[in-house]
Amino acid sequence: MRIGVPKEIKPQEGRVALMPDHVARLTAAGHPVHVEAGAGSASWATDRDYAEAGATIDDCGADVWGACDFIVKVKEILPQEYGYLRPDHVLLTNLHSASNPGETDALLKTGLTAIAAEDTHRFGSPNCALAGEIGAFEGIRLCLAPHGGSGRHFFGHFGSPAMRVLVIGLGNVGRGAVRTTLGLGCSVTGLDINWGARYKAEQDYPTRDFTTAGIDALPDLLPHADLIINCVLWPKHRDDHLISRANLKDLRPKAVICDIACDEAGAVETSRPTSWADPIYEVDGVRHFCVDNIPGAAPVAASAGYGQALMRHIQPILDKGWRQACQADDWLARGLVCAQGTLIHAETARIQGRDHVNVAEYLKD
Numbered sequence: 001m002r003i004g005v006p007k008e009i010k011p012q013e014g015r016v017a018l019m020p021d022h023v024a025r026l027t028a029a030g031h032p033v034h035v036e037a038g039a040g041s042a043s044w045a046t047d048r049d050y051a052e053a054g055a056t057i058d059d060c061g062a063d064v065w066g067a068c069d070f071i072v073k074v075k076e077i078l079p080q081e082y083g084y085l086r087p088d089h090v091l092l093t094n095l096h097s098a099s100n101p102g103e104t105d106a107l108l109k110t111g112l113t114a115i116a117a118e119d120t121h122r123f124g125s126p127n128c129a130l131a132g133e134i135g136a137f138e139g140i141r142l143c144l145a146p147h148g149g150s151g152r153h154f155f156g157h158f159g160s161p162a163m164r165v166l167v168i169g170l171g172n173v174g175r176g177a178v179r180t181t182l183g184l185g186c187s188v189t190g191l192d193i194n195w196g197a198r199y200k201a202e203q204d205y206p207t208r209d210f211t212t213a214g215i216d217a218l219p220d221l222l223p224h225a226d227l228i229i230n231c232v233l234w235p236k237h238r239d240d241h242l243i244s245r246a247n248l249k250d251l252r253p254k255a256v257i258c259d260i261a262c263d264e265a266g267a268v269e270t271s272r273p274t275s276w277a278d279p280i281y282e283v284d285g286v287r288h289f290c291v292d293n294i295p296g297a298a299p300v301a302a303s304a305g306y307g308q309a310l311m312r313h314i315q316p317i318l319d320k321g322w323r324q325a326c327q328a329d330d331w332l333a334r335g336l337v338c339a340q341g342t343l344i345h346a347e348t349a350r351i352q353g354r355d356h357v358n359v360a361e362y363l364k365d
């Protein structure tokens with residue numbers, strides 16, 4: 001297969017699917033790789049680095065998509081890219097197809113094989129940790145007085161209390177948020193419905209100002225927090241919320257909500273995804289930071305981690321073909337969105353009201 005790495009065209013997205021060292025491993029094994037000129041520039045990977053790794057550098061995205069049958073990317077397929085799709089393409093990228101009906105239509109109509117990278121990470125997405133770490137950092141910045149926040153310092157100097165932070169959800173993202181906030185000296189409470197997640201987080205920080213609690217404690221804790229960081233993926237069928245609009249009046253003046261999960265009207269009723277170009281908005285006097293591609297702010301580390309995670313799946317697809325690779329690895333199969341015009345992704349089918357064939361059924365010999 002000929003592997004293609006187009007430049008990401010989503011605004012403010014600086015990540016690239018493969019770094020030069022990943023490409024070098026592929027070309028050394030005899031697999032041709034095409035990289036679009038400038039694809040790695042925001043990740044400090046130059047065209048020359050890729051050429052030295054054995055890649056062919058193509059001038060534009062159309063050339064990469066045209067020359068290759070295995071396309072690896074970071075973000076979903078945008079309408080400007082629909083025209084490049086071909087039935088023989090195998091696509092591995094963060095598709096988020098459940099919330100993108102237009103994209104789902106384009107993939108099904110083309111009849112290509114599409115795998116949602118975000119569903120294939122057995123050990124958690126490498127970019128989730130970065131989202132938690134960077135999102136929390138930005139939340140702390142917004143708490144400083146010149147940025148409109150409470151003005152509390154993150155360290156508890158001179159007897160004044162340290163910034164009070166609530167981290168809701170202690171998964172991959174939440175643990176990243178805890179790392180940053182505790183690392184900077186904040187007083188942190190982590191909330192989770194899963195006792196095991198709380199227990200694990202507590203074991204990691206026995207000497208810090210860190211406590212955990214069940215989610216029932218949220219209403220009592222909300223009025224005392226300078227910064228509330230939501231890291232709970234909200235099921236799309238739920239229409240209740242952990243923090244409703246009515247709860248906003250209970251918050252401290254100038255408190256900040258940093259919603260890293262950023263599901264529209266999800267765990268936080270008043271959340272909607274934003275971008276780095278326009279990251280913050282205010283509802284009832286409470287600032288919300290809801291950027292939906294936070295790791296894009298640190299593309300060098302984010303690309304390195306993402307490429308490393310993709311390589312685990314690229315190699316088996318090259319060795320066996322996508323179908324056998326999915327049959328051999330449940331985690332890769334989890335990401336299968338569609339093939340030959342058949343929708344396979346159960347969540348996309350449920351949310352968009354489409355017919356689908358169960359993944360096990362589809363992969364049966």
Ligand SMILES: NC(=O)c1ccc[n+]([C@@H]2O[C@H](COP(=O)([O-])OP(=O)(O)OC[C@H]3O[C@@H](n4cnc5c(N)ncnc54)[C@H](O)[C@@H]3O)[C@@H](O)[C@H]2O)c1
Pocket residue numbers: 124125127128131168169170171172173174191192193194197215231232233234259260261262290291292293294295
């Ligand atoms: N904004 C971004 O750039 C960005 C980047 C990566 C991930 N994300 C999003 O961050 C979210 C979290 O991802 P993750 O990998 O940490 O998920 P995860 O599944 O690893 O962790 C979620 C945690 O939330 C807990 N939880 C579930 N329901 C809860 C509830 N009602 N109350 C309290 N806790 C609850 C779970 O027990 C789990 O520990 C996802 O929505 C993901 O899409 C956003």
